[in-house]
Structure formats: C-alpha cells, structure tokens
Amino acid sequence: MVENNRWIKFSSHLILILGLAAVIFPIYIMVIATTHTGPALQQPPFPILPGDQFLENMKLVLGEGLSTAGAPPVALMMFNSMVMALGITIGKIAISLLSAYAIVYFRFPFRMFFFWMIFITLMLPVEVRILPTYGVASSLGLLNSYVGLTLPLIASATATFLFRQFFLTIPDELLEAARMDGASPMRFFWDVVLPLSRTNIAALFVILFIYGWNQYLWPLLVTTDESYYTIVMGIQRMLNVADAVPVWNAIMTTAMLGMVPPVIVVLVMQRLFVKGLVETEK
Structure with a gap:
C-alpha cells in the first residue's frame, strides 16, 4: 500500500x-x-x-x-482599461447589491416578476443586445467617452442572482433585532447586510474586474478616438498591420503589461476570493 x-x-x-x-x-x-x-x-x-x-x-x-499600427502609448491604454474595468466592476456590484436587497427585503407588487425578468436576461447572448445598446449609447452621445465605455455594461443579472441567494440565507432574527433597535432599512443594509456580503463582493470584484479588463467588442464599437483605446484593442491593432511585419517585441511587451493589473487583483484578493466561492462565512 x-x-x-x-x-x-x-x-x-x-x-x-x-x-x-x-x-x-x-x-x-x-x-x-x-x-x-x-x-x-x-x-x-x-x-x-x-x-x-x-x-x-x-x-x-x-x-x-x-x-504605424494606430496604437497610442500603452500607459494611456492601460489607464483607459483601468477606468473601464473599475467602472464596470463597481457599477455592477453597487446596482446588484441594491436590486437584490430590494427584492429580498421589500414587499411590492410584481416583485418576483421583476426578478425573473432580470434573470431571463442571462439567456440573451451579448450579440443580441449589442446593436440595440449601441443605438441607445449613440443617441445619448456616449460614443468616445468613459461613460460610454462603462455605463452600458454595469447591469449584471448574475451578480443580482448571487446576492439574492446569499441574502436569503441571512437569519430573520437579524432583521427583527434591527427593527427592535429602530434601524431604518438603509441602516440595516449598511450595518448588517453589507458587512456579511464582504466575501461575496470580493469574489465578484475579481471576476468582474477581469471581465471588464478583457472587454474587446464593446470598446471597439463605441470608440473611434485613439485616446479612448483600451489595452486589448491596442494589442489587436498591433497584430493586424497591413503590408508590414508585426513588431513582436512591442506586442509582447504590451501583452505582458496588460497582464499585470488582473494578476495583482487576483493575488491581493485571493483569500477573500476563495472564501466567497466556497461560502465559508455564510
């Protein structure tokens, strides 16, 4: 043996x-x-x-x-990618927290209907929604702007569903105790629900940050100004050069720099990320 x-x-x-x-x-x-x-x-x-x-x-x-490849300096593209990734991540988490909190702790007409309507959007692929979303962004004048890069992507049915499922596991005794102490609904949210959701927020932050950092299709549609190019767009433009040989040393250097922020986020939040996935504190 x-x-x-x-x-x-x-x-x-x-x-x-x-x-x-x-x-x-x-x-x-x-x-x-x-x-x-x-x-x-x-x-x-x-x-x-x-x-x-x-x-x-x-x-x-x-x-x-x-x-020659239509790519601005990498420092500018990394800044654009950072703004986009953080904007998408913070926006998704904030909206999902509030929407899940409203669905679980407030009683209003058609509450579950609205939840399932949000959940059904998971079944719609990005390609189905991309053209209508672009039309709305264009009509609102959001092209070639940081708002246009982030705002149309901050809604998240997945995060809303995950937060709702977690909020359902919070004991009702905590809510009753908060009511007896005279806490308002938002006070209960800030002092009880939000601290308990710390590991879930951390896990979603890592996933959503990488999702926002790696976005390619949406920035390609809404940006024509080089000053708003993201790092992923820059790498693609460096690769697709007409009648020329790609500058591989610059491409590989750009790709390496593009890996640094997601790796740092994963390393810094690794412990909370694992706790949020295995649900050790729920």
Missing part, C-alpha cells in the same frame, strides 16, 4: 508539473520576447534566453506607442 501511494503521489505531482509547464511556457516565451529586438525575434532560432532590450521596449510602448 505504501508503494502504491508513493506511485500515486509521484504520478499526481508529475501531471501537475506538466500542466503547470504547459501554462507557464507561453508566458515565459512572452517575457523573453520583451527583452529582444524585433529582428531578433523574426530570425530562427527563437531566443530562449533573456536579452538586453527590456528597458528600450518598455520605453517604446509606454511613452511613444506604435503610430
């Missing part, structure tokens, strides 16, 4: 190591590409050791950008 257990542990670790290598190897190649010049990456064999052009590549993409 001991020998069999050792072989099981060895094979399990081997599979994990191989899987980790398969995930890390493309990232390693990307990092290596950020330290070489464009011509060095286009000539075989592909370099597998670091070069000495990392600072030059960073200076190129952060300060100058690639005007």
Whole structure:
C-alpha cells in the first residue's frame, strides 16, 4: 500500500508539473520576447534566453506607442482599461447589491416578476443586445467617452442572482433585532447586510474586474478616438498591420503589461476570493 501511494503521489505531482509547464511556457516565451529586438525575434532560432532590450521596449510602448499600427502609448491604454474595468466592476456590484436587497427585503407588487425578468436576461447572448445598446449609447452621445465605455455594461443579472441567494440565507432574527433597535432599512443594509456580503463582493470584484479588463467588442464599437483605446484593442491593432511585419517585441511587451493589473487583483484578493466561492462565512 505504501508503494502504491508513493506511485500515486509521484504520478499526481508529475501531471501537475506538466500542466503547470504547459501554462507557464507561453508566458515565459512572452517575457523573453520583451527583452529582444524585433529582428531578433523574426530570425530562427527563437531566443530562449533573456536579452538586453527590456528597458528600450518598455520605453517604446509606454511613452511613444506604435503610430504605424494606430496604437497610442500603452500607459494611456492601460489607464483607459483601468477606468473601464473599475467602472464596470463597481457599477455592477453597487446596482446588484441594491436590486437584490430590494427584492429580498421589500414587499411590492410584481416583485418576483421583476426578478425573473432580470434573470431571463442571462439567456440573451451579448450579440443580441449589442446593436440595440449601441443605438441607445449613440443617441445619448456616449460614443468616445468613459461613460460610454462603462455605463452600458454595469447591469449584471448574475451578480443580482448571487446576492439574492446569499441574502436569503441571512437569519430573520437579524432583521427583527434591527427593527427592535429602530434601524431604518438603509441602516440595516449598511450595518448588517453589507458587512456579511464582504466575501461575496470580493469574489465578484475579481471576476468582474477581469471581465471588464478583457472587454474587446464593446470598446471597439463605441470608440473611434485613439485616446479612448483600451489595452486589448491596442494589442489587436498591433497584430493586424497591413503590408508590414508585426513588431513582436512591442506586442509582447504590451501583452505582458496588460497582464499585470488582473494578476495583482487576483493575488491581493485571493483569500477573500476563495472564501466567497466556497461560502465559508455564510
């Protein structure tokens, strides 16, 4: 039995190591590409050791950008992506918290009807809603603006559903105690419901931030001004160059910089994220 257990542990670790290598190897190649010049990456064999052009590549993409590819400096695109990701994340969480709180703790006509109408929107793919949403944004003059990048995407049926399900698990005794103490509905929300939802908010924050950061289709539709391009749009424009060879060192440097904010968010909020998923504090 001991020998069999050792072989099981060895094979399990081997599979994990191989899987980790398969995930890390493309990232390693990307990092290596950020330290070489464009011509060095286009000539075989592909370099597998670091070069000495990392600072030059960073200076190129952060300060100058690639005007030939229609891509502004990466610093500006990362700022736009950060505004969009944070706006979508905070907006979705705020609206979903209030809507789920109203559905659970207030009694008004057609309460469940409105909830199921919100839930049904999950069955509509983005492609079905994208053109009507663009028409509304265009008629309101939201094109080429930060409001246009964020406002049409802040509603979330998924977050509303998750918060509603969590609010239903809160004991009724807490509500009765708050009423006996004379707490108003909003005081009960701020002092009781919101602190209990901390781990859920953290888990949704990570998921929604990555969702907002990786948006491509909607920014592509609502922005024609380069000053509002996001990092994902910039990478795509760098890749699709007509009658020219892609500048791979700049593309890989931009891709690496684009990974940094989501990775930081995941690392900083990892513990709360896991708690929110496994529901340890509910």
